[in-house]
Amino acid sequence: MRRIDVIxxxxxxxAAGAVLYWAFQRFGLDSTNAGIWSQAVLVGGLVGWLLTYLLRALTQNMTYNRQLRDYEEAVIQKRLEEMTPEELEQLQAEIDRSSESSDS
Incomplete structure (x- = not known):
């Protein structure tokens, strides 16, 4: 994210806080209560965003994790495409042997 985006x-x-403050005053709240309620809405939004961030971080569903996973899959796919048929058969045999040993 660039600095201008953050700004x-x-x-x-x-601006959203100002609009909320104005809207609460327009609906009949005095300035003190309008300020309290607009802050409450903004803090509620912040807590909601924080919870979604924590959920994405704990489930490793963030942009970096997805990019890393896609990169690793692309590298494996490229290596498989570069392998000769004999190397692919040898790899398949190793996979079969390791799955048989883990089954027993």
Whole structure:
């Protein structure tokens, strides 16, 4: 994420707080209660975002993890494509032997 993106998001959140404050005042709350409720909504949004972040981090479903997984799969696929048929047969035999030894 670039700095300008972070600045834009910060300004957007600040503007959202102002809009919420104005909306709560428009619906009849005094300035103190409008400020409290707009802050409560913003803090609730922050806690919600934090929970989704923690969920993605714990399940390893973040962008870096997906890119690493895709890269590893691409490397394995390329290595398999470069192997000769004899090497593929030898690899298959090794896999069969290891699966038989793990089954017993």
């Amino acid at each position: 834009g998001i910060g300004i957007g959140i600040f």
